[in-house]
Amino acid sequence: MLRAATEHRVAHVLSQLLLLTFGPQTVVGEAFADVRDVRRVxxxxxxxxxxxxxxxALPNDVDVLVVGTPARAAVYEAADAAQDRLGLPVNPTMRSPQQWQDASDALVQQIKASPLVTIIDRDATD
Structure with missing residues (x-):
């Protein structure tokens, strides 16, 4: 007899794989959608x-860059909400729009030289 899908020994592993593969985009997007003064995530x-x-290796956290001038408390509240849903640490980093354009910012240089997944881009819709 077949066991229910939730009882199958690989169900948890597959759900974790789907969450890690597709979940952060949706969850982070929803968590940061209403944070004021966010231009990009x-x-x-x-x-x-x-x-x-x-x-x-599978990531054991999610690094999030927030570009804009939001309140720091609102950014951390959104990150905590995403973390609670994902079950993974969500580590927010903030940069103002000017800092994001500053070629001398070492972290910005590193982030721009690496893969990025765009979650929110309000500059593209304005």
């Missing part, structure tokens, strides 16, 4: 690299 780091097809 990207996922970068290991999760973006795996999403881009680069080989490596």
């Amino acid at each position: 990207y996922i970068y780091g290991s999760w973006a690299a795996r999403h881009d097809g680069q080989p490596g």
